[in-house]
Amino acid sequence: xxxxxxxxxxxxxxxVAVHAVLKLNSSKGEGNLLVVGLGPRDTxxxxxxxxxxxxxxxxxxxxxxxFFLPLALLLIITDKADGxxxxxxxxFVIARAAYLPAYFFGVFGLRTLMWLAGFxxxxxxxxRLTS
Numbered sequence: 001x002x003x004x005x006x007x008x009x010x011x012x013x014x015x016v017a018v019h020a021v022l023k024l025n026s027s028k029g030e031g032n033l034l035v036v037g038l039g040p041r042d043t044x045x046x047x048x049x050x051x052x053x054x055x056x057x058x059x060x061x062x063x064x065x066x067f068f069l070p071l072a073l074l075l076i077i078t079d080k081a082d083g084x085x086x087x088x089x090x091x092f093v094i095a096r097a098a099y100l101p102a103y104f105f106g107v108f109g110l111r112t113l114m115w116l117a118g119f120x121x122x123x124x125x126x127x128r129l130t131s
Contacts, residue, residue, distance in 0.1 A: 001081035004089035005072050011096050012065060015058040018100065022051035050104060057103040061096060064118060068092055071125045080128050088124025091117060 025048070047055065072089060075081040095118035102110040 001072050001076050001086065001089060004093050007093045008065060008068055012061055015061045015100055019054040019058045022054050023047055053103050057100050064096060067122050071122060071129065074129055075125060083128065085125050085128035088121040092121030095121060
């Protein structure tokens with residue numbers, strides 16, 4: 001289970017990094033990217049559609065981690081991190097890995113399907129915790 005927690009945290013880092021890069025790249029009209037990146041960012045930069053999508057995906061990942069991490073830790077503490085719980089964690093991590101590109105490229109329906117798959121993974125983990 002610990003490896004799935006680490007993978008989920010690594011995925012979150014990827015979400016944050018992709019969003020930050022796209023946010024800075026969409027500010028090309030604002031001047032030098034280094035100046036924008038290192039400056040105080042007093043003005044709100046216009047974001048590209050891709051940067052906006054990545055920002056929404058990042059916030060969604062934060063919401064998902066709010067449920068995943070406590071479930072995973074409770075499963076470890078209660079010594080129930082096996083079987084359906086591990087499968088649920090794997091489903092969650094794979095679904096969340098596919099969620100960002102599905103959202104970024106705007107593939108109709110795929111983003112929702114990946115969100116649903118991740119939710120099913122969380123339910124699987126919760127079921128093991130209650131058994």
